Amino acid sequence: MQRALEEIREALGHDDVISTDPEDLWAHGYSEWSTTNPDGLPVAVAYPRSTRDVSILAQICYKYKVPVIPYSGGSSLEGNFSAPYGGISVDFAFMDKVVQFNRDDMDVVVQPSIGWQDLNEQLAKQGSGLFFPIDPVKYGTMKDWVINLTVVLADGTVIKTRRRPGSLRRATLKLAVVPEDLSVAVVPFPSIRDAASVAAEVMQTGIPIAAMEIMDEVQMKVFAGTKSSVRENINQVKRIAKAHKGGEFEFAKDEQEQKLLWSARKESLWSMLALRKDGEEVWSTDVAVPFSRLADIIEVSKKEMDDLGLFASILGHIGDGNFHESIIYNRTKKEERDKVEKCVKNMVKRAIDMEGTCTGEHSVGWGKKDSLLLEVGPDTLGVMRAIKRALDPHWIMNPGKIMDVP
Amino acid sequence: MQRALEEIREALGHDDVISTDPEDLWAHGYSEWSTTNPDGLPVAVAYPRSTRDVSILAQICYKYKVPVIPYSGGSSLEGNFSAPYGGISVDFAFMDKVVQFNRDDMDVVVQPSIGWQDLNEQLAKQGSGLFFPIDPVKYGTMKDWVINLTVVLADGTVIKTRRRPGSLRRATLKLAVVPEDLSVAVVPFPSIRDAASVAAEVMQTGIPIAAMEIMDEVQMKVFAGTKSSVRENINQVKRIAKAHKGGEFEFAKDEQEQKLLWSARKESLWSMLALRKDGEEVWSTDVAVPFSRLADIIEVSKKEMDDLGLFASILGHIGDGNFHESIIYNRTKKEERDKVEKCVKNMVKRAIDMEGTCTGEHSVGWGKKDSLLLEVGPDTLGVMRAIKRALDPHWIMNPGKIMDVP
Incomplete structure (x- = not known):
């Protein structure tokens, strides 16, 4: 591990590319708004400036079999960027630029950590009349707006999933016309x-x-x-x-x-967090079901949630069949934690029984691996595992998320 | 091969599940509207009636390492259902039913070979007010409308990619409201x-x-x-x-x-085919480019095509940046064939140079493997190859399409 860090520092040639500051490690391995925080922190945080930096870093990590965990907005809720097996957290903070804006093609090439609000502000300032939409009801989800990705593979190879050449670019996104x-x-x-x-x-x-x-x-x-x-x-x-x-x-x-x-x-989660008393946490989780079951599941889940006697609310992007439960509880009180977990698991089970999914947008991360297995079964998970193994033979790319390390 | 066929006949228990009729083999291995027809025909055509049939067939083919090639509408243009390595063509003609229609959820579960026009006629007859849209401009492409798939893996394992239980079902599709x-x-x-x-x-x-x-x-x-x-x-x-x-x-x-x-x-291809004289074929191929290059590429490509002095036309779903060239030529005249091929390859090269793609909707099949390599490069193709190998270790699932057999 130490040899890997030294090699990375030397190869990338700038001193502040690697941080081992304890506060930095904590901020990249623990999240106060995540439902789960596994034991373990990253051993270092890397701050690459370019695709080339990321590629070199990946090559060295591949050689030493060091886990690599991507970190961008840090907003995920299911331990998605946690580091249960140590390794290096790769923070893309310095790769947040618009690389190229093609007005006539209605697309834009961006680096990985640009925020969507930031992107839309830049597009608005230029008077482009275009924006990057992410409302799933009218405009579909993220995947519908990605034209291509520049991807650094486990061994450091850089590929583009589709055309649009260039070395520093990261993602080409489609844009929509701003409604009148x-x-x-x-x-x-x-x-x-x-x-x-x-x-x-x-x-x-x-x-x-x-x-x-x-x-x-x-x-x-x-x-x-x-x-x-x-x-x-x-x-x-x-x-x-x-x-x-x-x-x-x-x-x-x-x-x-x-x-x-x-x-x-938009600020409901932050308002909930602000209401916490000492030692309290928020358990925020989401599911999605077919339209015909939406009223049923929300009614039953709200009743069970209200019966907890805790401060809790339901909200969600309901136009997509998706909704969220947020419950404030004290993690140190085992009984309280257990009943909250049971309430959440019941909601997930209910969604799956209604032919829904265990998560609409929070994803599986570290915290919902059991739920995913319940939803898709071992054979489908086996296919995902086979693809993962083909692309990440040492199992060092964000290990422990979505499925267990073999 | 013969042992495999006998085992399939025995296991599926109905006589007409396997055909080795020469005309049937020809119809499933050769297409008069395909730009390429590799040598080789399937050794047999199978007509499964259920997912269970398909699973058993796959298990036996896996055991004997026999290639399996899916066949449905037979409308593909790049040799997509050809059988360059022999094997069994699996024709889903008898699996063309609507399995379940969920009006309130706005989705429908269908078997693999239902036609989209057929599906929409059935939905209209019921007065459902819903339809299955496939116009890419307003409604997006096929993948945006698939909720889940029931998939038979290379070894016969049956998986569902997402939820909605059931054993005979094949694909759950989202539906849209018919416009007023x-x-x-x-x-x-x-x-x-x-x-x-x-x-x-x-x-x-x-x-x-x-x-x-x-x-x-x-x-x-x-x-x-x-x-x-x-x-x-x-x-x-x-x-x-x-x-x-x-x-x-x-x-x-x-x-x-x-x-x-x-x-x-809609009937442009068939009208072109009707105009052929003895020995003539239609070379029909498509590309797509960013909007800003559309006028350029169409103008140049039409000029080059017109210069061939052959009966040829341009048409396409232009709202998606996609267009097609259809050229009537005589395959037996080498010089004529060569100049048509050169004209088509130039158009593809031009599209890729403009950061477009070598095919908008005909796909790569057997005929455009070189073009795909030119578009994405060897490393990206390597990733596709790694995933293919992970899921199809004997390389028997429609071998020779998209990428070469290793």
Whole structure:
């Protein structure tokens, strides 16, 4: 390990490429908002500046069989960037640039750690009229917007998954045209079942909504399109909501208020974290189910969650069949921890029984390996394992996540 | 091989599961509309009735290391279902059913050989208001609509890639709501460059068009949405077309005429085939490039194609940056064949140089292996090869396609 670190320092030629500062190791191996934090920390944190740096680092780690764990936003919730087997955490903080913007092709080449909000701010500043969308209801998920990736393989080989040449580039993303009009509205319902039913019905009617969010007491809907189609879509949704005893729509008056309405949802995790008392943690987890089961699972799961007698809430990107539970609890009290874990596992089991999935967007990471196995079974996991082994024979690329190290 | 066939007949218990009729072998190993037809035919054609049949067949082929080649619509153009190494062609003709339709979940479980038109007719007959869309511009490509697959692995193991239990099922597909309104229009342009420029600009403006087709002389546009948004979108496109010297829009008056306008495009390959004289073949191939290069590549490629002095045309799903060349030629005249091949290879090279791809939808098959290597390079192909080897150690699953047998 020490030899590997020395070789990396020497090969990359800049001193601050490797940190072994204890605080740095802690920040890259532990997360206060993660549901699980395995024992073990990375032995070092590397800060590459280019694909070449990453390739050299990978070559050396491959030679010494040192685990390599990628780190970018650090926002994951299932221990995805934890280091249960030590190794080097590779922090892409310095690789956060837009490399090339192709306005006419409606795509952009970016480095791995650029934030999507940052990217959209840069696109807006240039008056490009384009943005990188990630609302799964109207625009699909991340994978639908990736044209190609530059990938450093386990042994340091650099490949591009598809065309667009260049050595420093990392990912080419498709962009969408910014909608002419946008409207945000909040509508109250007498019960969460009513709210979930409306969400499912809106989707089944095919109204082109950009996003639809549910919260225990507040829901938000965002419509995007041309001015006249937005008006039309709002009326369609109003009719459906009315049939389900929905209250009056409260529309945002201006862009400022649109942001305000959204922030209630976007910052929900941080608001929960702020409410913690000493020694408390948040268990935040998500599942997704087919539309027809959405109202059922949310109603039953909310009831079980409320019965815990803890501070807890349900929210989610409901337009995609996906929702989240967030529960504040004290990890040091075994009984409390056990009952929270049981409640979460019951929700996951329920989603799988309804032909759903154990996670909609948090992914499997370290914490949900059992749930994935329950969902897909040993044979499907065996296929994933065979592919993993083919590309990572020493099992050093983020080991212990999604499936166990053999 | 003979022992394998006997075992399959015995295990599946019905006589007509295996055919060795020469005409059947020919029909499953040769295609008159394919650009390439390698030497070699399958030794037998199997007609499984269920996933269980397929699994047993795969187990036996794995034991005897017999190649297995899937066959469904038979419409592929690059020798995708050819049998250069012999083996068994598995024809899914009897597995063409809708297994389960979940109206409220907006999905459907189907067997592998159901046609998309057939599926949509069944959905329409039930008055479901849903359909399975495959227009890449508005709705994305096939992969965006697949929820899960039931897959028979090389050794016969049956896996499901994601949830939705059941033993006979094969693929769960998402469905979309049928648009309230639909409009089809044709608009003439003085040159193919003008036409291609309009297509690129329409995409860059973000108008939600369902499909946009280009033909040497005729173009078609289909708009889908609500009544008022369709009107609005048409006006936007009219403005763009006018700026590029586009002629008057000719709209279809009714559904009958919509179908008629489309049929010119949908049946273009069959019309070309009907025009062949004795001994002639059609070389039909496709590429895709970023929007900004579309007009350039179409103009240059059409010029080179016209210079061949053969009957040839350009058409394509231009809204996706994708277009096709179809050239009628006589395969037995070496000089003619050579110049057609050179013309096609030049177009492919040109697309790759423009950071495009060697095929938009025909795929690589047997005929475009060199082009794929040129596009992605040996290291990326190496990754594909490693995954192939991990899942198909005897290299018996459709061998010789996409990459060479090692």
